[in-house]
Amino acid sequence: MGDPDAVTGDVTGDFQRRWHAFVRRWRRAEPDERSAMVDAALAGGLPPAKGRPPVPEHGVEVRCAKAVIRASGAFDEEGYARARANRVVLRSADPLTQFVTNGWRELRAPSLDFDLWWYWSEYLDPAREDVDPLLHYLLVGRQAGHLPVPPPAPEREHPRLTGGSVRRVCLFAAYDRDGLVDEYVVEYLRELARHADVYYLADGVLEPGELDKLDGVVAGAWSIPHGAYDFGSYSMLARDLVGWDTLTTYDEVVLANDSCFLLRPLDDTFAEMDTRACDWWGLQATSMEFNEDDLDDPEALLSLAEAKVTLVGPRHWSDVLYLHLSSYFLAFRRPVIDDPGFRRRLDAVVPQAEKMSVVHKYEVGISRYLIDSGFEFDTLVSDLYPFHPLYSRRFFELAARGFPLVKRNFLAENPRHVADFAQWEDWLREAVPEAPMAAILASIDRVSPHDVRARSTTVRRDRLGRPVVPNRPLAGYGFRSRSRELPKLDHWWAFPVDRRTHQLPSGSRAVLEAVRDDPSVRKVVLTRSRPIELAGENLVVESFGHLDGSEALARCGFVLLDGHPEDQFEMPMPAAWHRFVHVGGGLPIGPPRLTGAELEGEAQLAARAVASRAEALARAAAGPAPGLTGLWLTGLPRHDLVVRADLPEDLAREEAALRERLDGRRLLVFWPRPGGAAPHLDPAQLDRLADWARRHDAVVGVREPVVDRADGWTYALRSVVGVGVANRTVANGSTVLRVADAVVTDEAEEAVDFLLTGRRLLHWLPDPPQTGDSPLAACYPPDEYLPGPVTRSFDELLAALDSAFDPLGTSERDAYARAVRLAFAHTDDRNAWRLAWRMRGFA
Known part of the structure; x- marks a missing residue:
């Protein structure tokens, strides 16, 4: 019947079957026979495999892979160990072992004669990480005629967009840690919409009503958690939400994200770039090979034309060294939009364990593919600045000359350690007097990490001119x-x-x-x-990201x-x-x-x-x-904060704000256990839940620690959630318990605190009980120890919700009293005092 994986086009599965069979034969062979087996496989390729052999032991597979790669001569051990990008990881590791176990997944080149990510993307599935591209090339690819590096680029014609109106579309990627659509984002989108049809996708779950801010501004807007950063949003928009068929009707596709503040209108930017003959363009180019840390003159510039001659072509040990265009603003014209290789690479974006893998695979990787394929690029900034000018003091020169955007994390975090950065507001106002400083500062205050901001303005230069960041935390x-x-x-x-x-x-x-x-x-x-603002006698608030904080913790x-x-x-x-x-x-x-x-x-x-x-x-x-x-x-x-009559001022404000948002409506809170996956609800069931809320004048909220999960409860119930009660919106769970009129939980321990209020705690257990690996046996199933109702189906839950706001009956009050005695030894507001007393007497 042949190879089923080959028939279905599963290149990865076909290779794995052959490779696993080979490893198992190699393991059983005598030591003097193994070399002959490896030589034969390198010369003629992996032989076919029957069935699906078991996966070999990891250690055996590593030893076999090392034997194959070492015999091939395709691994430059000296160069790999000497490469700057590899030095830290190789301090206590054999270079070849490190490459076989992790290095290829981290896109560490085995030699300058093999382009690992290009080969991976061209011949394998770039969305999967289960086949070493070098092994595939040595044992399958060479015999199939695959190339180890990109072929010479073909000659191409490069379009200008002058002589008529340009049809432009923009795919916009967003993420907000508080689930909001910030005002600066709305203004940026409004400006983009003057030049393009804009489609917006937020990675995550926005708060109820936030997408409404974009009505009349964008052509489409979605909020979907995917965890693949900006390229994940670009990919999903192009592949699924907007579609390539629609994108091909435009002259230019722009990719932009919310990592930047708009400083000025984009008319001049688009007008200038429309006159340039190119297939794709960005605002500026970047290369670690042209880096202020390695230059005698950190003020040096390199013309883009010269950079294309000197920095394009040679292979590098690390992908980040390649000349590439930054992904916060990119534009692609029809030759690129129509190219199957470009589409395939954008379609194959998947979440990565490390953010740098996103940069290497997608930002640098797509730039490299287009450059190697002969697609001409251009940039608004006509010169190449050392490394990344948007993170250096020289950015303010660019801004004064008309650069339209500024990176948010540059202003908030100063990642390249610009000295005297406490003056950045004055620098920006001088460069761009019309910059929207109020919106910029408001967003930074809300979103940017407070601990990093505190360090960003303390950078100074030592007597040799090197940046010094004082007060780094101990770790x-x-x-x-x-x-x-x-x-x-x-x-x-x-x-x-x-x-x-x-x-x-x-x-x-x-x-x-x-x-x-x-x-x-x-x-x-x-x-x-x-940030946290608290005051008290002998009380200090320190940042864990500051030396004072870590030293205080040590005491x-x-x-x-x-x-x-x-x-x-x-x-x-x-x-x-x-x-x-x-x-x-x-x-x-x-x-x-x-x-x-x-x-x-x-x-x-x-x-x-x-x-x-x-x-x-x-x-x-x-x-x-x-x-x-x-x-x-x-x-x-x-529990004190649930039952006490008076609250600290900030918690009282938090409770009042939540009640104001409810505007007199009842609140039903779904409170799942941490990490619990949400049950699947079809549209009809969600409609029935929404109808229940309307009939009872109720608002649905979800309290879970991680909101932006594709399998989370917030996303599953997004169409019926009417108010945000997650910790990003309401910091204290006690506030939610004080305000809620009913709580639905599966097995969340904190939700049991709701018994203290005397209001209904309902249990919804749609999944069969899971057993753990703990010796713990004395746990308390809710259907035996807690008051009901305990429901298992959606229909049962909905029926129970119809009486969720009714007063407790006599039998119910008795059941609640028993549950309270079981769950709480104390129901007053003195628990914290008792714990503090025990700590004082600890010996």
Whole structure:
């Protein structure tokens, strides 16, 4: 019947079958027979395989791959080890082993005679990472006539767009960490729309009503999480949402994104570039090979014509060294739009584990493909500046000469360490007096990482003219060494924000409130990217991204966490030097899910607050640490913020703002467990849920820690969600619990806190119970221990929702009372005080 993978065109599957069969034969062969097998495969290719052989052991596959590549002579070990891009990763690794295991996936060239990413994109599936392109070339490609490097570029004619109206379309990529369409984005899109039909795609889930801001501005707008950065949006727009058939009706396709602020109208930019004879263009070109760090004269310029002669053609060890056009603004004309290779590469964009892989594969990779294919490019800036002028002091020269955009992260983060950057506002106003400074500053204040911003303006030059960034935070060995030297002070308590949300956990905040005005306790609040404004007696707010913050942490005897130390800090945190106190999880409901790593994290804790004896039993059953003596029956501090009558001023404002958004309507909150995938709901079911909300004058919200997930609840319920209650919008979960009229959960521990309000907690368990690898056995299934209703189908849930806002009946009140006794040892607002008291007496 032949090879099924070959018949279906699955080049990767065909190679894997042959390769796996070869590796297994090689493993069974005697040592003196293996060389002959490798030589035969290199000469004649991999022999066919019968069936689908099992996948070999990883170590065996690595040894076999090394034997093949070494025998071929195709790996330049000396050059690979000497390449600047490889030096750090090769400090403790054999070069060939590193290439075979990881290097090819990181696009590290095996030699200058093999263009790894070009071959991968040309002959394999660039969306898959399961076949080493070099191995494929050596064992299959050579025999099939594949080329190791791009062929000579053909001669082409290059169009101008003068002599008539230009039909232009723009594909616009966006992302906003708060799920908003910023005002500067609306103005940028409005300007683009004067010159093109604009289609907008945000990677993620926008807040309800945000897309409405674009009505009448763009031709189409979507919000879809894909996790593949700007090229993921460009790809999805071109392939699926707008379509190539539509794009081919235009003279020019523009790719743009929201990483830039618009400084001036684009009329001059488009008018100038319309006169240039080219197939594609950008605003400026970039090459690490022409880098201010390596030049005798950092003010040097290279004409674009000279750059094309000297910097295009030679192969490089690292893709980032190639001359390329930056992806924040690119324009492609019909010769490129019609090219199958360009389309295939844009269609094949997929999420990458590292952002630099996106740069290498798509930004640099597509530029390289077009240049190697003979498509002529041009840039608005007629000279090549050292490396990336949009991140240097010289950008302000370009802005004064008419450059239309400025990168947001340049102004906010100063990534190339421009000295005296505290003056950037004055520099920009001088260069572009009409720049929309109010919108720029407002966006930076809301979106840009607060900790990085704080460092960006402190850069200075040393006596040799090199940039110096003072007050860098301690990390890794530096932190361990400093922490070992500094004394630990039991009256110094650290309150780090959660590393995922960058917000202070509700439990930590409650403890902070209990000791805020106590001068005997030094409170150290450690922030990350989001600013926090707090005041109190002997209270300081420090950035974890600053030396002062890491040194203060090194002194703290107690560290309060809503997680495990090394997970929260992403570096080793010796439990022998600090006392880590977990501010509490809550009654574990549903099946056990603690992993081995989580159990190891528990071992680092000195103590954990527990809500009830039932929780203490479940935690103790999970493992020996922190042990019964380390489980403090204080109640969970975060519960104080649910039940107390008066709130701190900022939390009271947060609650009032949420109630104002509801405008008198009831709030139903779906509160899934962290990481839980949403059930699939078809359009008819979503319509029924929306109809329920209308009939009950209710608003639906979703509380989950990571909103921008394609399999998340927020995205699944996006058509019915009427108000945002995720932590990016409402920082404190206690606020949501205080305002909600009903909560639906699967197995979220924090959702059980809603029992304290006396309002209905409903359970929706559409998936069969999952079993974990934890020894925890004493967990509490909601259908046995918590009041109902517990529903399993959507129809059951919808029926239960019809009475979700009704007062509790007598039997229901009894059931709720039993559940409260099970879940909470204390129902007052003194849990944080009790935990602080235990910490003071810790010995």
